[in-house]
Amino acid sequence: MGLFNRCEAYLRSDSVAIVSLRGTVNQLPSWLENFYSGMVPANGSMKLNDSTTYNYHLANNPNALVHVGSLIGTGFLSRQYEPYLEAPLNRGIRSVIVTGFSQGGALTFLNTSHVYYKYSSSYPGLQVKAYAGAAPKPGNLYYAYDFDHITANGWGYRVVNTADWVPETPVSVQTVNDFVDINPITDAKATINKQKGATRIALKHIYNRMDKASYKAMKTLTKHLGRDVGKQEKRFCRSCKHRHLPTAACT
Amino acid sequence: MTAGNPVVLMADSAYHATFESPGANVSYHHMYQPYRYLLQKQYALK
Numbered sequence: 001m002g003l004f005n006r007c008e009a010y011l012r013s014d015s016v017a018i019v020s021l022r023g024t025v026n027q028l029p030s031w032l033e034n035f036y037s038g039m040v041p042a043n044g045s046m047k048l049n050d051s052t053t054y055n056y057h058l059a060n061n062p063n064a065l066v067h068v069g070s071l072i073g074t075g076f077l078s079r080q081y082e083p084y085l086e087a088p089l090n091r092g093i094r095s096v097i098v099t100g101f102s103q104g105g106a107l108t109f110l111n112t113s114h115v116y117y118k119y120s121s122s123y124p125g126l127q128v129k130a131y132a133g134a135a136p137k138p139g140n141l142y143y144a145y146d147f148d149h150i151t152a153n154g155w156g157y158r159v160v161n162t163a164d165w166v167p168e169t170p171v172s173v174q175t176v177n178d179f180v181d182i183n184p185i186t187d188a189k190a191t192i193n194k195q196k197g198a199t200r201i202a203l204k205h206i207y208n209r210m211d212k213a214s215y216k217a218m219k220t221l222t223k224h225l226g227r228d229v230g231k232q233e234k235r236f237c238r239s240c241k242h243r244h245l246p247t248a249a250c251t
Numbered sequence: 252m253t254a255g256n257p258v259v260l261m262a263d264s265a266y267h268a269t270f271e272s273p274g275a276n277v278s279y280h281h282m283y284q285p286y287r288y289l290l291q292k293q294y295a296l297k
Contacts, residue, residue: 102281109254130255134281137253144254151255158255161289163262163270163280167253 002048002076002239003069004030005107009084016095017088019081021111023102029236034103034136036069036233037170038226040246042113042143048075049240058113059146066110066139067170068226072233072244073103074110085115094125102166105135105158109147116150130156136169140178173221175214176207260289 006022024030042064045055054075058066085096096115100108112130120126130151135158138147147156160167176185184191192203233244262270262280270285279285290296 101283132255134286135253135255139252139254141252144252147254148256154256156255157258158253159258159260159286159290161260161262161280161286163266163285165277166281172252 002237003033003073003233005073005077007077007081009081011088011093015093016097017085017093018097018099019085019111021077021098021100021104021107023100023104030103032229032233032236033069033073035170035225036072036229037067038222038230039065039140040068040071042066042139044246046071046075046244046246048244052079054078056114057117058110059143061142061146064139064143064146066143067106070106070110070138073107074114076239077107077111078114089119089123094123095127097129097131099131101133102135105132106138108132108135109138112151112156113147127155132158134160134164134166136166137172170225171221173214173217175218176211258294260286260293262289
């Protein structure tokens, strides 16, 4: 299915529904999911195959972005486990654990958000708990804020070995535009222009170097880890042969 | 950006003495065994 994503869903004896997500396997499509780390909005829709569209809402913050590879995995996986999750929910069970290791850890974040936002209003009292082991980064800061908010008070954990490189991936960069609306960084040029003579020239030089370097790094990452990997991903998806790109952002 | 409450498994000198990195396997510290070792040692995992 998709990029070799698999999961298991089962009901524990103490009435806790558990969704366990598989990590990377030794197949190229599975690795492509890890490297396909372009950032896309956390809300929108994506065509998974000719007959299936994945409508997703993974964060309330409109600035939240998630890695597209993990999003594709979440799209395919959610279709697989949802029938097995809805059955216990319809029987009154309200405790759900989402867990996974490695790639499954990154998918744990997104699938926790998916389950929370899809079911919390129709199943009042639903409590989703996340255990992400050795997980890569799932998205940008605003997605992380949203995830930490919906799992506040001890409902979302990530387990990390400090010698492990995987939780440090995918490679990311912050530009001067990646701040909340009101900040002194994005429009620093206005402040710099108020300075005098040599100070203004020196500060402008430093700011421009930081701005251009980070912007160039972002463009490079977008090209190679977004567009280029995306072209390969469509060749290897086991469910279809087209690129999985968000078609529209929904509100 | 990462997310979630961190459960940090600190790879200290004792850990590195136990799990010396073999050059060929770059994912050595990503395996279950190092994680299990640190969870047992630092979080009393049974």
